Structure formats: C-alpha cells, structure tokens
Amino acid sequence: MSNIVILFSGQGAQKVGMAKDWVESSATARDLAHQADLTLGYSLTDIMFDGPDEELTKTSRCQPALYLHGLIALALIKERLPNLTPVAAAGLSLGEFTAHAAAGTFSFEDGLKLVARRGEFMEQACLATEGAMAALIGGDEDKVAALAKAADVDVANFNAPGQIVLSGTTAGIEAAIAQAKDYGIRRAIKLNVAGAYHSRLMQSAQDQLAAELAGVSIQPPAIPVVANYSASTVSDPADIRTTLEKQVTGSVRWTESIRKLIADGHRNFLELGPGKVVAGLVGKIDKDVTVHSIEDLASLEAATETLS
Known part of the structure; x- marks a missing residue:
C-alpha cells in the first residue's frame, strides 16, 4: 500500500518496556537502539526497557524514547513491506520531530539530539515556573x-x-x-504533568531550542509534513525551523492537521507509537478513516498482514 500517512506519538504515550521485543528480535532495531545510546552518551534503551517509570516519564527521557520508538517502528514495517511508501507525515507535539526525521528533513542523529535537548529545555522550564x-x-x-x-x-x-x-x-x-x-x-x-507545556511559560525552552535548530542541517522533506503550529505542510527549511520553534509555546492544532490531511484525500493512517493515543484522537476527528497502530511485535505483525 502506497497511499498511507504516517503519524507519530507525543509525550505521555511512553511506557516501560517500549521497543524491547523489537530489539530482542531484530538486528535493524538493535542497530538503531545502539546508535541512539551512543549518540546520547547514556543508555536510553535501559530506561525504555526497564524504567523505572518515574525516570522514563521525565520530559528529558520520554521525548528521545518516543522518537527512537517511532523510527524503529517505521524501519521494521518498511523492512517487511518494501513497497510501503508513505505519502505524508505528521506527529503530535514531540512526534512532529519524528515525522520530520522519517521524511528526511534531518538525520536520525540530528533529530535525536534535537529532541533530547528540547526535552531538557522543557524540563528546566517546568522547574523554573x-x-x-x-x-x-x-x-x-x-x-x-x-x-x-x-x-x-x-x-x-x-x-x-x-x-x-x-x-x-x-x-x-x-x-x-x-x-x-x-x-x-x-x-x-x-492533568498530572510536570508543567505548562505549549504555553508562554515555555518561552525559555523555545528560545534555547531556536538556537539548537539554527545549527542543524535541514533539508526539504521528501514527503509533506504537517506542522502542529500552522496545521499546514512545511517544506522550506526556514519555515520548518520556525514552526518547530514556535510549537514549544504555541497550540498543537491536531484536529486541523488531521482534517487537512483528510481534505488532501488521505484516508489511511499508520500510527507509530505506544498506546494507540493518536488512533483514538483521529477516530474522534473522523470515524470513517482507517488507522493501523504499531507499538510492539504483535501489532507489527498484524499491521504487516493487513497492509501487505
């Protein structure tokens, strides 16, 4: 199937044990997990697999964890279905960075460093306010x-x-x-959260992220990526930097983003992330679209069968 839109999870979807069965059963998953640990300089995968939950829930940990999980899921479904070519991508808050990495806007490593820094900056902003x-x-x-x-x-x-x-x-x-x-x-x-995400209280995190984004090599994405901040597709590197920056204090316009994709003719979505949170939201936006979710080995095999 080539007419599928890929969607990535945001903060809050993480859970202890995420990606563990993939890494235990797949060399591709192991390679990406190893690359992530090396890039970050600590074992993110240990926290993903074994917790504790309080550690994985930290903004600075769950953001890179969800990014890694989403891109492993994408690599594994593409490995099983080489003809599966996504036609567009979007992500909920943090997931927008994963969507850009999937679209080739920036490299796996650059994106991982960005989300790790974003998580740190947001965590610091929570503590300061x-x-x-x-x-x-x-x-x-x-x-x-x-x-x-x-x-x-x-x-x-x-x-x-x-x-x-x-x-x-x-x-x-x-x-x-x-x-x-x-x-x-x-x-x-x-809500049981650490602070005021997507509000003016995150201004310090936004300013710091802007400096990080300025130093990253950004290419026009290979497929359309819908930005949370504008609920429209972005392709110019300057616009991508702006929308990723402003998203930190701005509203996540997820309803509009999904409606835009549906208006563009897309009816089939693939959620790459734990917990089926995104699938639940998309179902409330339009109950007539189809969302397949991949979060673990069992759902990966089920999606492979359905989409092949």
Missing part, C-alpha cells in the same frame, strides 16, 4: 478560547472535537477549572 494543564471535555473551541482569555492561560492542544487542553500558571488553570461550567464545558480535569 509554577505551571499546570487541564483537559476540557465537551466544550466548543470559541468557548474554550474565551475561558482561556478570562483565566489568562493558553490553549495548548486542540486534540479532537470536544477535547481541548489548557496550559498556564497553576493559579490560572485552577481558575479555568472553576469557571469551566460557566462556558458550557462539560468537564475540566487537571
């Missing part, structure tokens, strides 16, 4: 935007219709939760 996030269920976008303005917080993620995330100061998020019903929002749930 008092931030929080809240998931809003059952509210429309205009009402959520009005609530965010009233509480002086930012809209972090437009994940799916009726599933939007706010991000900002702890006081602001608590105010937003308290007022949510007044704006017609069914439920507001404070």
Whole structure:
C-alpha cells in the first residue's frame, strides 16, 4: 500500500518496556537502539526497557524514547513491506520531530539530539515556573478560547472535537477549572504533568531550542509534513525551523492537521507509537478513516498482514 500517512506519538504515550521485543528480535532495531545510546552518551534503551517509570516519564527521557520508538517502528514495517511508501507525515507535539526525521528533513542523529535537548529545555522550564494543564471535555473551541482569555492561560492542544487542553500558571488553570461550567464545558480535569507545556511559560525552552535548530542541517522533506503550529505542510527549511520553534509555546492544532490531511484525500493512517493515543484522537476527528497502530511485535505483525 502506497497511499498511507504516517503519524507519530507525543509525550505521555511512553511506557516501560517500549521497543524491547523489537530489539530482542531484530538486528535493524538493535542497530538503531545502539546508535541512539551512543549518540546520547547514556543508555536510553535501559530506561525504555526497564524504567523505572518515574525516570522514563521525565520530559528529558520520554521525548528521545518516543522518537527512537517511532523510527524503529517505521524501519521494521518498511523492512517487511518494501513497497510501503508513505505519502505524508505528521506527529503530535514531540512526534512532529519524528515525522520530520522519517521524511528526511534531518538525520536520525540530528533529530535525536534535537529532541533530547528540547526535552531538557522543557524540563528546566517546568522547574523554573509554577505551571499546570487541564483537559476540557465537551466544550466548543470559541468557548474554550474565551475561558482561556478570562483565566489568562493558553490553549495548548486542540486534540479532537470536544477535547481541548489548557496550559498556564497553576493559579490560572485552577481558575479555568472553576469557571469551566460557566462556558458550557462539560468537564475540566487537571492533568498530572510536570508543567505548562505549549504555553508562554515555555518561552525559555523555545528560545534555547531556536538556537539548537539554527545549527542543524535541514533539508526539504521528501514527503509533506504537517506542522502542529500552522496545521499546514512545511517544506522550506526556514519555515520548518520556525514552526518547530514556535510549537514549544504555541497550540498543537491536531484536529486541523488531521482534517487537512483528510481534505488532501488521505484516508489511511499508520500510527507509530505506544498506546494507540493518536488512533483514538483521529477516530474522534473522523470515524470513517482507517488507522493501523504499531507499538510492539504483535501489532507489527498484524499491521504487516493487513497492509501487505
């Protein structure tokens, strides 16, 4: 099948044991895992395979872990299905970097270093600020935007219709939760996260990432990559740097990104990441599209059979 769009997971999808069965059974997976450990100068794979969960959950660890997992998954499905040629790519937040690596925008090593640094910068920004996030269920976008303005917080993620995330100061998020019903929002749930991702509280991380991006060799991607920040495809290296930078404090416009891909005629998606989080969101955006998910050996074999 050649008309498939590849989608990559964002932070929060990680789980202890990720990619372990692939590395134990595949030389290709072992080579990429070894390359990652060498590039980073520590054993990321030990943390991925054995945890502990508190270590893998750290922003500085889970971001490179998900990047590596996604690219191993892609390498393994391509190995089994040499005729599978993705036609476009996208990723949820951190997953946008994995999508660019898959599209050849930058090398595996450069992308890995970028996401490792991005994770470190975001972790530092979390420690330096008092931030929080809240998931809003059952509210429309205009009402959520009005609530965010009233509480002086930012809209972090437009994940799916009726599933939007706010991000900002702890006081602001608590105010937003308290007022949510007044704006017609069914439920507001404070998230168990380390800080205020995709908000103005991440400005220091954005500035530091911009400096890192300036030093990386970036090529026009071989297939269209949809940027979270603009919900449009980016191909010019300067635009790619800008959208990856601004994504740190900007909204993840996932609903629009998926709708753009569907409007372009794409109906078949392949999720490369743990937990089927992306598949769940895409299903809420459009229940008539098909999403195959690959997260471990069993799902890899199932997808190979279905797509061959």
